[in-house]
Amino acid sequence: MSLSVSLSHRYGDFHLDLAFEAGPGVTAIFGPSGAGKSTVAQAIAGLLKPDMGRIALNERVLVDERTFVSASKRRVGYVFQDGRLFPHMNVAKNLRFGARFAPSAHDVSEEGKIIELLGLQALQERRPHQLSGGEKQRVALARALLSQPELLLLDEPLSALDEPRKEAILPYLERLRDQVNVPIIYISHSVAEVARLADQLVILKAGQKVADGAVEIVLSDPAALPFVGVRQAGSVLRARVEEHGCDGLSQLSVSGGVLHLPGISAPVGAQLRVRILAQDVLISLEEPHGLSSRNVVPVEISALRRGDGPGVAVQMIAGQDRLLARITARAAEELALRPGLRCFAILKATAVPRASISQGGH
Amino acid sequence: MRSIFSHIAAVCTLFWPTWVVAQPDVTVFAAASLRDALEEAVAGYEGQVVVSYGGSGQIARQVAQGAPADLIILANEAWVDWLEEREALVAQSRNDLVGNRLVLVGPSGSAPLSEPTKEALFERLDGGRLAIGQVDGVPAGIYGRQWLEAVELWSVFTPHLAQAENVRAALLWVAREEAPLGIVYASDAQAEASVDVLYDIPSNLHDEIVYPMAMVAGRENTQAERFALYLYSPAVQDIFLQQGFMALETEQ
Amino acid sequence: MNLRPEEWDALLLSLKVSVWAVVISLPLALLVAWLLARREFPGKALLSALVHLPLVLPPVVTGYLLLLAFGRNGVFGKVLADWGITLAFHWTGAALAAAIMGFPLVVRAIRLAIEAVDPKLEQAAETLGAGRLHVFALVTLPLILPGILAGVVLGFAKAMGEFGATITFVANIPGQTQTLPSAIYALLQVPGGEAAALRLGILSLVVAIGAVLLSEWLARRVAERIGRK
Numbered sequence: 001m002s003l004s005v006s007l008s009h010r011y012g013d014f015h016l017d018l019a020f021e022a023g024p025g026v027t028a029i030f031g032p033s034g035a036g037k038s039t040v041a042q043a044i045a046g047l048l049k050p051d052m053g054r055i056a057l058n059e060r061v062l063v064d065e066r067t068f069v070s071a072s073k074r075r076v077g078y079v080f081q082d083g084r085l086f087p088h089m090n091v092a093k094n095l096r097f098g099a100r101f102a103p104s105a106h107d108v109s110e111e112g113k114i115i116e117l118l119g120l121q122a123l124q125e126r127r128p129h130q131l132s133g134g135e136k137q138r139v140a141l142a143r144a145l146l147s148q149p150e151l152l153l154l155d156e157p158l159s160a161l162d163e164p165r166k167e168a169i170l171p172y173l174e175r176l177r178d179q180v181n182v183p184i185i186y187i188s189h190s191v192a193e194v195a196r197l198a199d200q201l202v203i204l205k206a207g208q209k210v211a212d213g214a215v216e217i218v219l220s221d222p223a224a225l226p227f228v229g230v231r232q233a234g235s236v237l238r239a240r241v242e243e244h245g246c247d248g249l250s251q252l253s254v255s256g257g258v259l260h261l262p263g264i265s266a267p268v269g270a271q272l273r274v275r276i277l278a279q280d281v282l283i284s285l286e287e288p289h290g291l292s293s294r295n296v297v298p299v300e301i302s303a304l305r306r307g308d309g310p311g312v313a314v315q316m317i318a319g320q321d322r323l324l325a326r327i328t329a330r331a332a333e334e335l336a337l338r339p340g341l342r343c344f345a346i347l348k349a350t351a352v353p354r355a356s357i358s359q360g361g362h
Numbered sequence: 363m364r365s366i367f368s369h370i371a372a373v374c375t376l377f378w379p380t381w382v383v384a385q386p387d388v389t390v391f392a393a394a395s396l397r398d399a400l401e402e403a404v405a406g407y408e409g410q411v412v413v414s415y416g417g418s419g420q421i422a423r424q425v426a427q428g429a430p431a432d433l434i435i436l437a438n439e440a441w442v443d444w445l446e447e448r449e450a451l452v453a454q455s456r457n458d459l460v461g462n463r464l465v466l467v468g469p470s471g472s473a474p475l476s477e478p479t480k481e482a483l484f485e486r487l488d489g490g491r492l493a494i495g496q497v498d499g500v501p502a503g504i505y506g507r508q509w510l511e512a513v514e515l516w517s518v519f520t521p522h523l524a525q526a527e528n529v530r531a532a533l534l535w536v537a538r539e540e541a542p543l544g545i546v547y548a549s550d551a552q553a554e555a556s557v558d559v560l561y562d563i564p565s566n567l568h569d570e571i572v573y574p575m576a577m578v579a580g581r582e583n584t585q586a587e588r589f590a591l592y593l594y595s596p597a598v599q600d601i602f603l604q605q606g607f608m609a610l611e612t613e614q
Numbered sequence: 615m616n617l618r619p620e621e622w623d624a625l626l627l628s629l630k631v632s633v634w635a636v637v638i639s640l641p642l643a644l645l646v647a648w649l650l651a652r653r654e655f656p657g658k659a660l661l662s663a664l665v666h667l668p669l670v671l672p673p674v675v676t677g678y679l680l681l682l683a684f685g686r687n688g689v690f691g692k693v694l695a696d697w698g699i700t701l702a703f704h705w706t707g708a709a710l711a712a713a714i715m716g717f718p719l720v721v722r723a724i725r726l727a728i729e730a731v732d733p734k735l736e737q738a739a740e741t742l743g744a745g746r747l748h749v750f751a752l753v754t755l756p757l758i759l760p761g762i763l764a765g766v767v768l769g770f771a772k773a774m775g776e777f778g779a780t781i782t783f784v785a786n787i788p789g790q791t792q793t794l795p796s797a798i799y800a801l802l803q804v805p806g807g808e809a810a811a812l813r814l815g816i817l818s819l820v821v822a823i824g825a826v827l828l829s830e831w832l833a834r835r836v837a838e839r840i841g842r843k
Contacts, residue, residue, distance in 0.1 A: 047740070074741075076741060078741035101748070144742070
């Protein structure tokens with residue numbers, strides 16, 4: 001399962017020029033608006049013919065100098081920002097639209113599974129205008145899946161929704177990622193969504209690729225911090241639920257130690273991914289005593305990067321995980337931080353909001 | 363806002379009906395079949411004459427509704443009677459201006475018919491249609507029907523007619539070879555190069571074809587009288603003859 | 615209202631001519647409307663002007679041009695005659711005249727409807743595997759049904775009232791080409807024909823109102839069916 005993309009496309013003053021590979025799981029394409037994300041998505045789906053390039057899906061060439069496979073034959077399930085449900089069909093008919101063009105026969109149990117996965121059982125008879133924004137996107141997701149795509153392309157599927165609705169639909173996306181065996185390209189300008197959902201990450205800026213790799217590595221890379229944004233930058237840790245305390249704090253094990261975080265509902269043994277913002281991490285040279293924080297992890301500094309402003313991004317290794325901290329340049333100087341230095345990362349328990357903790361992942 | 367209104371006012375003045383100011387001396391409503399001859403006559407007249415051409419029924423209705431005509435010249439006596447009944451015409455002003463004849467025509471190159479028998483006509487039609495003005499409305503159609511009835515061909519040919527809204531349209535069908543035969547005025551046949559006269563229809567087999575002229579009640583004026591007299595002058599009558607009309611024995 | 619047999623003939627002929635006018639113009643109108651709404655090609659402005667020509671030309675001129683083109687000796691008339699299709703002085707010619715006179719109205723209504731369809735929905739259908747024909751049949755067509763309906767009603771109404779081009783092209787043959795308007799016109803040519811003309815006028819009015827009511831009802835049904843109220 002792989003998608004290989006290399007594109008060159010000029011659009012007025014805008015010049016898109018990039019190449020990347022996407023494997024199984026979720027590959028996020030991240031960047032600010034105007035970076036060319038949607039152009040990439042349209043080129044993959046066949047809605048735009050790039051000036052030059054090559055796109056191949058599972059060894060099947062979709063675009064090269066001689067080939068241009070039309071959108072209807074690509075088998076790329078495209079979920080648009082605005083849903084694009086057919087207004088003259090009810091939900092059931094929208095869902096079944098792609099089935100008649102799908103390569104293998106209609107599979108009722110598979111259909112039932114997807115409808116249940118996205119919680120659409122009760123909505124079958126509704127018309128699109130009778131659905132909420134979140135419901136529309138769930139229908140659009142199921143509709144794309146039921147066309148038996150080889151690749152699922154989610155183009156900012158949450159950006160038209162308000163925060164509570166985003167929160168409501170994210171668990172569906174997580175389940176989709178973990179239970180449906182279709183690689184997903186996830187296009188987004190939200191670091192939070194990317195951190196929760198993506199395995200791989202490609203960062204675009206002004207039509208160029210500026211970083212790519214595993215999401216834990218790219219997000220904790222001080223070099224990527226300017227593209228992610230200082231307030232949004234942070235690392236993603238893999239954690240396992242060990243026990244739920246009666247005081248509301250749960251104990252999680254990470255590869256470099258133990259974290260105590262509130263508000264975790266996942267059962268003991270569940271695998272979680274926890275996003276920790278760089279601005280919520282403190283650094284201490286000695287193991288702190290008499291500190292209110294319960295979350296102290298021994299780390300080794302692996303990289304430092306001075307930004308344009310007063311801040312310094314510090315990348316640290318904790319076991320197999322990476323942490324990113326953002327501190328002032330003055331503090332970094334006074335503490336004489338340097339790569340190889342062993343120290344302690346301190347994390348305030350309440351600094352990790354519920355939305356930064358999600359279930360699953362590989 | 364004020365500038366918008368001033369713009370609108372400026373545009374409106376462009377369309378102000380200035381023709382209201384320039385009234386012609388005489389306005390004539392005349393049957394369309396008179397057009398060529400009347401145009402020539404008007405060109406030779408000293409004075410402002412405007413002629414509006416149309417079907418006789420249409421003109422009669424317009425005049426009855428107060429259309430600004432001083433003189434009317436129709437192709438049909440029935441409509442003049444109709445106007446007289448409504449007292450829309452100046453009493454005693456009615457007079458026949460000129461006459462016409464009916465002819466049977468075919469596309470140019472057709473051989474003349476010595477005798478229009480049923481067999482001969484069917485042979486010429488060859489499955490096609492006989493073009494004619496509407497037989498109960500258009501004057502030329504009414505006269506044509508009278509002739510067909512007189513020679514006892516009417517019932518035979520009724521299903522093979524193509525009735526036109528005016529006699530010029532019937533002429534066009536023959537000229538375009540859409541219809542192999544047509545019944546039209548001699549004056550029309552003469553004006554159209556693409557048709558040949560196959561047979562002169564004897565004028566005693568239908569009502570006399572005359573163009574009655576009359577003055578419209580309430581519009582009497584010396585200018586109109588002067589123009590009416592001019593139309594009876596030998597010079598103008600000569601024009602009518604040249605265009606294929608027939609002179610009438612005037613009672614004046 | 616007691617109608618004389620020839621008045622019945624005129625009414626039935628008008629209905630027949632109008633229905634056929636709509637039937638023959640609709641497929642071509644759909645194609646032309648789609649081309650004008652969705653495609654860029656050289657000569658597009660010319661095509662648009664050509665389609666709208668019957669709207670600006672005097673109907674009699676259109677009738678004359680039809681005679682030139684589709685008469686027995688016309689360019690197309692000759693070819694059609696070889697296939698056994700007669701148009702001049704025949705009710706089929708009346709249908710053709712009515713179709714051409716109504717064509718701009720039908721195209722316009724459908725074109726506006728196509729332009730109102732979001733091309734993004736068609737894109738979505740494509741990404742779900744639908745080829746161009748399926749996209750049109752399953753997405754575009756149902757969404758433009760109200761526009762098609764409006765075009766059909768306009769075309770039908772225009773055909774019911776068409777006179778100038780019809781009488782020039784196919785004459786006024788009772789029972790064959792004498793439609794309601796030609797019958798009314800013929801009656802108005804005779805002194806004293808007003809009463810009968812008025813009766814036929816009222817008949818036309820009844821048909822027209824009936825057609826509009828029917829289309830309103832259909833439009834509501836369609837609107838409910840495609841989920842737009």
